Amino acid sequence: MVMKIADEYRPQVVSNTEENRNLVVREYCEEKDKVSVEKMERQCDVGQKGKPSIFTDLLGDPICRIRHFPLHVMLVAEYGEARDIIGVIRGCIKHVTTGHSHHVLKLAYILGLRVSTNHRRLGVGMKLVKHLEEWCKQKGADYAYIATDCANQPCINLFTQKFSYTKFRSPTVLVQPVHAHYKPIGSGIAIVRIPPHVTAKVYRHLFANAEFFPTDIDAILSNKLNLGTFMAVPKKLLPKWNPETGILPQSFAILSVWNTKEVFKLQVKGVSKLTYACCMGSRLLDSWLPWLRLPSFPDVFSQFGVYFLYGLSMRGTNGSRLMKSLCTFVHNMAKDDVGCGAVVAEVSQQDPVRVAIPHWKRLSWNEDLWCIKKLADLQEGECERSEMSDWIKSPPSSAGIFVDPRDI
Ligand SMILES: CC(C)(COP(=O)(O)OP(=O)(O)OC[C@H]1O[C@@H](n2cnc3c(N)ncnc32)[C@H](O)[C@@H]1OP(=O)(O)O)[C@@H](O)C(=O)NCCC(=O)NCCS
Numbered sequence: 001m002v003m004k005i006a007d008e009y010r011p012q013v014v015s016n017t018e019e020n021r022n023l024v025v026r027e028y029c030e031e032k033d034k035v036s037v038e039k040m041e042r043q044c045d046v047g048q049k050g051k052p053s054i055f056t057d058l059l060g061d062p063i064c065r066i067r068h069f070p071l072h073v074m075l076v077a078e079y080g081e082a083r084d085i086i087g088v089i090r091g092c093i094k095h096v097t098t099g100h101s102h103h104v105l106k107l108a109y110i111l112g113l114r115v116s117t118n119h120r121r122l123g124v125g126m127k128l129v130k131h132l133e134e135w136c137k138q139k140g141a142d143y144a145y146i147a148t149d150c151a152n153q154p155c156i157n158l159f160t161q162k163f164s165y166t167k168f169r170s171p172t173v174l175v176q177p178v179h180a181h182y183k184p185i186g187s188g189i190a191i192v193r194i195p196p197h198v199t200a201k202v203y204r205h206l207f208a209n210a211e212f213f214p215t216d217i218d219a220i221l222s223n224k225l226n227l228g229t230f231m232a233v234p235k236k237l238l239p240k241w242n243p244e245t246g247i248l249p250q251s252f253a254i255l256s257v258w259n260t261k262e263v264f265k266l267q268v269k270g271v272s273k274l275t276y277a278c279c280m281g282s283r284l285l286d287s288w289l290p291w292l293r294l295p296s297f298p299d300v301f302s303q304f305g306v307y308f309l310y311g312l313s314m315r316g317t318n319g320s321r322l323m324k325s326l327c328t329f330v331h332n333m334a335k336d337d338v339g340c341g342a343v344v345a346e347v348s349q350q351d352p353v354r355v356a357i358p359h360w361k362r363l364s365w366n367e368d369l370w371c372i373k374k375l376a377d378l379q380e381g382e383c384e385r386s387e388m389s390d391w392i393k394s395p396p397s398s399a400g401i402f403v404d405p406r407d408i
Contacts, residue, residue, distance in 0.1 A: 022081075023124065025131040028062065028074035028088070036085040037062045037076065044114040052275075055267045057303060064263045065112055066092045068223060068406045070216070073135050077115070077124050087115040089128040093141050094404070099211035099397025100390070107212075108136035108144040108375070109407055113155070125158050133163070133375065142376040143391070147407065150367035165371035166392050169211070169348065171401055173368050174359035176327070176343045178298050178334045180283055181290035185332075186325040190235045192243050196221035199229040199256065199311070201246040203402075206254075206313045213402040220405065227257040229311065230329060232322040251316025253323035253356075257330055258405035261305025261340055268300040276301060304341030307334045310405045312345060312353045323356035331358075344408075348400030 028037065041058070058064050066072035069092035077087035090112035095104050110132055115124045136144050148155040150170065159165040185191065194202065200218045207213040220226060232253045233241065241249045271279075279297040286296030298304060307330060314323045327343065334340040346368060347354050372392060 022079050023086075023127060024078045024083075025075055025127055026078065028076050030063075033076055033085060034060075034062060037088055040085050040116050041088065041114055044116065052268055052270045055269055057265045057267065059262075059264060062088070063090070065406075065408075066090045068220075068225070069094055069109075070219075071139060073132070074112075075128055075131055075135070077128055079119065079124075085116075086119040087113075087124045087128050089113045089132050091132045091136060091144075092406075093136065093139050095215040096404075097207070097210065097213040097215075097402075098391045098394075099209050100394065102208065104215055105142040105391075106140055108139075108141035110136075110144055110146045111407070113146075120154075125154075126162055129158065129163055137375050142374065143372055144375050145370055145372040147368055147370050149365065150369040156369065156371070159371050159373075163373060165373045167369060168372040168392065169370045169396060169401060170367040171346050171348050171370070171403065172354060173365050174345045174347070174354070174357045175363040176331060176357075176359045177296075177300075177363065178331060178340055178342060179294070179296050180286035180298075180335070181293055181296075182332045182335060183293075183328045185328050186321055188235050189232050189322060189325045190238050191326065191329045192231050192233060192238075194229040194231050194243055194254070196226075196229070198244060198246045199254075202248065202254065203311055205246075205248075207311075207402045209397050210400055210402045211397055212404065214404050221256065225259045225262055225405070227259050227307070227333070229254065229256040230326060232326040232329070234318060234322070248315065251318045251322060253314040253319055253326045253353075254311060255309045255313075255323075255326055255330070255345075256311045256405075257333070258308040258310060258408070259305070260308050260405075260408055261337070263408075265303040265305055265339075266300070266341075267303045271301070298341040300341050303339070305337075305339050307337075307340055307343045308405050308408050309343060309345040309357075310403055312347060312351075312357070314353055314356065319352075320356040323353055324358060327356075327358050346403040346408075348396060350396060351400040 063074050066074065072092035074088060074090045076085050079086045091108055091110050093106060093108050096107045097104055113125060113128060133144060146159055199221050203217055233249050234251055237249045282294055282296040283299060286294040309330060314320065330343055334343050345357050374392060
């Protein structure tokens, strides 16, 4: 999933040739670069003029979005005699399934590309991507992928036209605001916490044919950002089922919760005074009169955090109802966590869980575009036979996509 960031027009201040002469791409050094990177990114996170935009605060840690991957890097583009930082890019590498016959490959994820608004359209973005791809190849990555808002034309053009990435999958991002009131969980439904070692076993089984399932799932589940895995089951099945066995009941819904609140905070800026007043008014009313169950809007105009749902799966005739209850349970968990403004999930468009996840259409977006490219150089002939080359051409596997919470 990618935060919606729009391009903004600013006058270009240097020429392309001058830019290239004075441009150095190197690895980020926390001690030296932290302040300049934060300053540059603050200025970058703006939307189109006159439209609301989302500001992302990385909480003083520019590598927070990649540090949970064992293999990661952040590069900076340094310009001029003053060695100003005018661009950044991050990358990480993991092993994932392709959804076909348990095939696993080494995949690089490229994220957090930003170029200072004063230095755009001068080839800085291209230089950063080129250097990052070289790092990925050195580390043995077979493929690289990026995720972007399907309306982010500069990013799409850069990757598809200049680096031959292919538009690959377009999962849906579903956003549910956290109200001031608790929501009722369906009757006859029990919510059970599943321990990480059992969850790992269950996910390996449920996502055996899914794309992008990370082989280091155990590390994700034992990460301190993981708030737990929960399963909704009909209460009547409880006496006959022991969650510790990892054997699945006939009907269930399962998901895990990732606390992105500790990684970054978001803030909406640029809304009209009327919109602001309506949102804050609905919130006040909901707090005062919770029994009315008003669909109030949280204070997203101050910094707020998000719970991300992953590993969503359901089975059985009651699956959809169980999934709704599970999402309601997480909503209530988020309501108890001060500063958590939304519960977010990302699922493949074909995934049946999609219709069971409560969300606000206006806040959600239909297409988070994932573009992919094969990096590994295969010999002719080898390429034709290889499962690696087939992945780009293959339709989504029936089990859909596993969205890694670290990618958010
Ligand atoms: C996307 C972004 C990184 C591009 O950086 P950049 O340094 O301006 O890109 P480059 O100068 O290297 O441009 C390379 C190519 O990208 C495409 N591109 C870049 N900006 C574009 C724009 N505003 N409109 C259309 N295409 C654009 C073009 O194909 C361009 O080649 P061209 O100049 O020969 O037409 C920059 O606009 C940015 O920081 N945007 C905000 C954050 C963001 O959206 N990040 C991307 C997340 S995937």
